[in-house]
Amino acid sequence: MASSTDPRHLIGLLLGTEDDWPTAFEALVRRLGPVIDASGTSHSFDVERITIEPFDLRDKPRYELVIDRLAYWYHVPRKWLKKVALMDDVYLLNSPFTFQAMEKHAAYCAMIRLGLKVPNTTLVPYKNPIDHDKYVYTAARYNKPFDLDAVAGRVGYPLFMKPYDGGAWRGVSRIRNNSELHQAYDESGEMLMHLQASVEGYDVFARSLSIGAETMVMRFRPELPMHDRYAVDHAFLTPELGDEVVTIGRLVNAFFRWEFNSCETLVRGPDVHPIDYANACPDVAVTSLHYYFPWAMKALIKWSVFCLATGRRPRIDLDTRRYFEIADRDDLSYDDKLAAYRKLADEYFDTERYADFCASRLPDLDEIMLEWIAGPDFERLLTDTVRTTYPPVEKDRFQSHFRGLLGAWVTDEQRRLSPG
Ligand SMILES: Nc1ncnc2c1ncn2[C@@H]1O[C@H](COP(=O)(O)OP(=O)(O)O)[C@@H](O)[C@H]1O
Ligand SMILES: [Mg+2]
Numbered sequence: 474m475a476s477s478t479d480p481r482h483l484i485g486l487l488l489g490t491e492d493d494w495p496t497a498f499e500a501l502v503r504r505l506g507p508v509i510d511a512s513g514t515s516h517s518f519d520v521e522r523i524t525i526e527p528f529d530l531r532d533k534p535r536y537e538l539v540i541d542r543l544a545y546w547y548h549v550p551r552k553w554l555k556k557v558a559l560m561d562d563v564y565l566l567n568s569p570f571t572f573q574a575m576e577k578h579a580a581y582c583a584m585i586r587l588g589l590k591v592p593n594t595t596l597v598p599y600k601n602p603i604d605h606d607k608y609v610y611t612a613a614r615y616n617k618p619f620d621l622d623a624v625a626g627r628v629g630y631p632l633f634m635k636p637y638d639g640g641a642w643r644g645v646s647r648i649r650n651n652s653e654l655h656q657a658y659d660e661s662g663e664m665l666m667h668l669q670a671s672v673e674g675y676d677v678f679a680r681s682l683s684i685g686a687e688t689m690v691m692r693f694r695p696e697l698p699m700h701d702r703y704a705v706d707h708a709f710l711t712p713e714l715g716d717e718v719v720t721i722g723r724l725v726n727a728f729f730r731w732e733f734n735s736c737e738t739l740v741r742g743p744d745v746h747p748i749d750y751a752n753a754c755p756d757v758a759v760t761s762l763h764y765y766f767p768w769a770m771k772a773l774i775k776w777s778v779f780c781l782a783t784g785r786r787p788r789i790d791l792d793t794r795r796y797f798e799i800a801d802r803d804d805l806s807y808d809d810k811l812a813a814y815r816k817l818a819d820e821y822f823d824t825e826r827y828a829d830f831c832a833s834r835l836p837d838l839d840e841i842m843l844e845w846i847a848g849p850d851f852e853r854l855l856t857d858t859v860r861t862t863y864p865p866v867e868k869d870r871f872q873s874h875f876r877g878l879l880g881a882w883v884t885d886e887q888r889r890l891s892p893g
Contacts, residue, residue: 479507479515482781485523485536487543487550493759493858495522497770498540500850504841505774508782508834516782525549530556538564538777540733542754545572562787564780566684566733566773570789572753575729576638578667580750583728583793587800588810589721590746592670593628596637597621601662624668625654631671636664639749647671672746675739677709681722682735682755682762682769685776686822688719689768693737700871705764705878710740717745720815725750727818728796730788732776759855760862760871763878767842767886775838779830785823792821839890847883855879 484502486495499520507515523539525547534557544551551573557563558570584591598616602608625632625648634657635645644664646657658666680693680703692704710718722736725747737749757773759766779785799805799813819825831838845851859871 479517481517481519482537483535484518484520484777484781485534485539486520487523487539487541487554489543489547491542491758492861493854494757494766494770496854497759497766497845497851498773501770501774501841501845504845505778505835505838508778510782510834516778518778518781523550528553528556530560534561534563536563537781538566540566540754540773540777544569545754558787558789564785564787566776567731567753568787568789571730571791572751575751577749577751578637580725580729580747581667584721584725584747584750587724587728587796587814588807590744592672592746592748594667594669595624595628596665596667597624597658599661599663599665600658603663621654621658622651625651628668629670631673633669633671634658634661634666635669636661637667638665638751640752669748672739672741672748675741675746677740679710679718679738679740679745680735681718681738682757682765683722683726683731683733684769684772685732685779686819686824686827687772687776688722689765689772690715690718690722691765700760700763700874703762703765705881714740714743714745717811720811720818721745721747722750723818723822724796724811724814727821728791728793730791730821732822733773759858760875763875764882766879767846767882771838771842775831775835776827778835779827782834783826783830788821792817839886843883843886843890846879846886851879852876 486498488495502518502520505518507517509515521536523536536557539554539557541550541554544554551569554565554569558565558568578596581591581594597619602612631647631649633645634648634654636643639645644661644666646653648654648657678693678695679690681688681690690710692706692709694702694704718738718740721738722734725736726732726734731751731753733754734750735752735755736747737752739746739748757766757769762769795817796814799810799817802810805813855875856872859868859875863871
C-alpha cells in the first residue's frame, strides 16, 4: 500500500525542438507506475517539460533529475543547470561541469593518456585573428610561425581536419594533399582545428550509445542520410571487439562523468580506434534510432528510476588519479589495462547493482514497452513525427520505412520474451 510519505520524484526534461522521444518517455513512465524498492518503499515518478524563465539563485528546484537536450546551445538553461548542480544536488544527464569543460579535444587527451589507439592528432592555432582587443599584440609577440605542410606531413596523409570541439560534422574535411590542406585551413577561419590521421580502410564504424550503465553498440554508416545511418545488425563485431568498444565507451564516460553520450569508433582488423567520444546528450529521435529507439527509451527510464529510487548522488568531481595509476604502469598490457579500467568504470556506474535493480524492481518494463510500441499510441506518435520531419511527398515512404523497422523490433522482442 502506498502511503502519504512515499516519495514522489519529479523528472524534468530540457528540450529544444524534439517532441517524439519526450512523448514516448512521458507515456512510458506513466504506464510504469510506482516502483517498489528493496525496502518496500513505493516511489512514484512524474515527468515535466522545463520552461525557461527568470530564476532566483536561492530558489529550490522541484526537479530531482533532469535530462538535458538543450543547454548545449542555449545558455539560460545552462546557467540554471550549473545552479541546480552546485546548490541543489539535482541529478543531471549530463552535468554542464563535465560536458562544457570537456570536449572532443579533452577526450582525445584523456584517451591517449590512458593508452587507447587514438589516431595521431595535432592541434593547430587559428587561421584568422580572433576577435579580442589583445589578440594582435599577443599574437605578434608570442605566436610562433609554423609550417603547416610540415605539421601535416608529420600527421600523414590522408588526414582529417576538424574542430577541436566537433559536432554534427561542422567544419570536418578529409584532406589528401597540400593544396587541399591549405584550402581547408583558409576556410577554417576562427575555428580551432585538429589535424588527425585518417583511419583508412576500416572494416566497420561502430557507434555506441551509452545511457548510465548500459551501452548499445550499433553499426554506423556515416555516408548515408540520417534515417539510414544505423544499420540493424546484431553480429557485426566479434564478441571480443564488441566488448572492447563497450569498455572504451564506459571508460570515457566514467572518467568524465558523462552518463548520456555517444562514442564513435573505427574498427580495423584487431584494432579499435576511438575518433569521437564526446557527443553528450545525443540525438535519440525515433527517426534516427528507429529499431534501437525502444532500447534507448527503456535505458533512459531505467537509469532515471534507478538513480532516484536508490538515492544515487550526482558526482561532478573527477577521479582521474585512479585511472592514471593504471595507465602509467609498465607491467600491464593494453588488454590488462582495459580490464582494470572496466572495473573502475563499472564501479562508477554501479553496473551490478543497476542490473539487479532492473531485474527485481522493473520486471514489467519490457512488456510495457512491447505493448506500447505495438499499440495505437506509438503509431500516432510515429505518424506525427514523420509528418513534422519530412516533406509531404516523402511522408508515405518514411512512414512505411520506420513502421517496418519497428515492426521488426516487435517481432524480435516477442521472440526474446517468449521463446519457442
Ligand atoms: N581519423 C579519422 N579517420 C577516418 N574517418 C574519420 C576520422 N575522423 C573523422 N572521420 C570521419 O569524419 C566524420 C566526422 O568526424 P567526427 O570527429 O566524428 O566529427 P563530429 O564531431 O562533427 O561528428 C566521422 O564520422 C568519420 O566518418
Ligand atoms: Mg562524430
